Amino acid sequence: MDFSFNGYALVLLFFGILTAIMAIYIYKRGTTVVRWFGLMMGSNAIWSIAYSLELASGTLDQALIFVSIEYIGIATLPLNWFLFCLSFCNKECWYKKPHNLIGILVVPVATLALVWTNPLHHLHYKDVRMFTEGEFPMLKIHPGIWYRIFTIYFYSLLACGCYLIFNKFKTSDPIYKKQNYSIIIAAIIPWIGNLSYLLGLRPLGFIDITPFAFILTSFLVFLGIYRFRLFDIVPIAREKVLELMSDGFLVIDEKHRVIDYNSALHRFTNFSGNKKVIGTPIQDIFPNQPALIEKIEAATNCKIELHTNTENETIYFEVEILIQRENKLNDAFTIIKLQDLTxxxxxxxxxxxxxxxxxxxxxxxxxxxxxxxxxxxxxxxxxxxxxxxxxxxxxxxxxxxxxxxxxxxxxxxxxxxxxxxxxxxxxxxxxxGIKKEFFNVRNIILNEINYHMASASLKKIKILHDVFPNEVAYADLLMFQIVIRNLLNNAIKFCNEGCEILITAAYQNNGMLKVCIKDSGVGISEDILNKLFKEENISSRGTKNEKGTGLGLMICKDFMSRNGGDISVSSKLGVGTTFCLTLPTRT
Known part of the structure; x- marks a missing residue:
């Protein structure tokens, strides 16, 4: 083959090769969406390199060989652009449907077949000649019917991709405005270049400036990837995954500003849901968690357990910090996962x-x-x-x-x-079960006084009461009777001869009935007093060496709690002891 390189061909060849290198670099190191962009750059590189060799060709047959190669890039470039836009906007489900994918693949495959067999039917090009009157030889093409069909397909995919991009950025946060500008400008440039060529506005003669425009587009998007972190939020696929998760996620940049999050984050922080989260420093999101901020600033992968108080409850959660540095196309960022442990x-x-x-x-x-x-x-x-x-x-x-x-x-x-x-x-x-009922407290107390009268008489103890006849309580009658019996038994046990025991009952302002059993016995020491009702079995002998079981007061405490009441004690050595019960008086 004989080549005669001119300035246009050399420029296009240089940038085509550079685009190919970038495409390989991006494809190997990027995520799914970035790989689609890498494939689009690969299509552009094939088009640009083959077109540069076409411009350097001096014969028609040699130029047509490179036209056939060009169309591998031309036919696939709008397809890769459209798939890149779908993936970038988190709409991969569209092209994963077989009938949709087949529908957009038919035209590129048919175009390649018709271009490679054009001399047999001339459906793509009606006529192709070598124009030699310019600065250097170049092809002069008369388009056929399929050329126009492919042009409609080309512009349709470009238009659909641009629509998706515009719609995506229309609701994006102002923190992404630099990224927005770069990709919007990049999307417009190919339109301008190709429209000018089709409308006959050809400042370079028969040279198609569309591949030059796509090279500029590729570099602008690459600039967005590298300089403005265009794909900071894309790999996370937040619309499809994170919003459905109960765990909180947020992503912060190297300046510790939030660049992405899911709605579950609000469960773990008191940060107002009405305030804008994107762009907010992490210190403002967790103002009362200095330990978390310290771990983030240390820039190491770790886990930490924290808790926060909300209006309704205390929420316990585990924070996992993941520092991401392996992405060579972007600056480092940090993923923070919050898992509810409540x-x-x-x-x-x-x-x-x-x-x-x-x-x-x-x-x-x-x-x-x-x-x-x-x-x-x-x-x-x-x-x-x-x-x-x-x-x-x-x-x-x-x-x-x-x-x-x-x-x-x-x-x-x-x-x-x-x-x-x-x-x-x-x-x-x-x-x-507890059988609660209304009963006359005075009657129960009188029955228990009569029951203990014999043992009290042996020690010459007087049992007095000041309980009105109509005082009523609402509790389990048998349990109340057992409590009174145990307390009276203790009072007699720790009384000397000639002591008095007084039983009183009075209504309280909170709707409870207070029953007190007061004796003038030996009293209880402070050490033992602090151990009563605390699940410790305290057993002491009485004034006549009477033995105790150590179970009575524990049973009293349990029975009173079961009935919605309480029991308390006050005592002083040598003076006496007073046990007081509180009981509900209504349901």
Missing amino acids: TAKKDALIAKEQATELEKVSQLKDRIFSIIAHDLRGPMVNLSEVLKMFSYNQISDDEFKALSPMLSKDIVYTTDLLENILHWSRSQLQGF
Whole structure:
């Protein structure tokens, strides 16, 4: 082949080769959308290089060979441009439908076939001659019918791509205005170049300036990629993925400004949803998270757990920071992922509380078994032995009468112990219900005073009450009775001879009834007082060496809580103790 290179051919050849190198570079290092742009630059490079060799050809046959090669780029360039625009605007689903893809591939394939077989039918070019009257030989072409069809196809894809680009940037944030300008100008240039050629405005004679225009377009978009970070948000495909995710995502640039985010971000920050997020410094998004800002400024991949307080609840979340430096076309950027841990934290807290509760129940069970094995067995063995000795006449009637008070105390203790164990065990059964009802508090208190009158008389203790007849409470009657019985039993146990016990009841302003049992006994030390009602089994002997079970007050606390009430205590050594109950008076 014989070539005679002129200035136009050399310029086009140089930029064509440069475009080819850029196309390969971009395709290898870019994401999906950038690769489509790389293919478009490859089409432009084929067109430009082949056209430069056509302009350097001196014969018609040699020029037609390069025309056939040119059309590999010409036929595929508008297709790659359109696919690039679809991908850039996150509309890949359109060309992934087989019938749509086949529809846009028919014309390029048919064009290549008709160009390569044009001498047989002249559908693409009616006539092609070598024009030699200019500065250098060049082809003079008379277009055929298919040439005009392909031109319509060429402009249709260009127009559709430009529409997508304009529509994309119409709603974009001002922070992207430099990127917007570069790609909008790049989209307009080929139109101007090709329209001028078709309309006969040819400042360079028969030279088609369209490939020159596309070279300029490619360089402008490449400038947008490298200088203005044109594809900062494209690889994230936010419209298709991130908006559907419950995790929060945001992307920040090297200056720690937000360049992309999804709507889930608002769940993890108090930053107002009415304020513009794009372009806002990360410090303003998380003003109360200095640990997070410190990790971001350190520019290392890491994870950190944080929490924030919203109007309704405290949200716990994990932040994963991913520094992205491998993209050679753009400056470094940072992806921040926020994963909600609130449910997991709550579940862990519930599991911990359940484990603690199970441990307490297990300890209490062990305590009860210990009581049964020792405290319950001892009195029963004593009673059994005394009765056996009496039945075999091993002890006299006088000796038996002397032992009777001790046996009576053991029986009372054993009865109280069994009753408490029974009530506590029933309350711990799964499905154990509380039968709340309205009842007369005075009647219950009088019944319990009568029940304890015998044991109180032995210690010459007076039990007084100041409870009006019509005072009513709403709770489980049996539970209230057990609580009163335990508290009266304790009062008698820790009273000396001649003490007084006073029971009072009065309505409170909050709709609760307050019942207090006050004694003038020995009182409770501060150390023991702080341990009461805190799941610790406290057992002390009374003023007459009466034994305790260590279960009574714990049962009282549990029963009052179950009925929506409470129990409190105040005491002073040598002065006495007062236990107060609060009970609901209505449903």
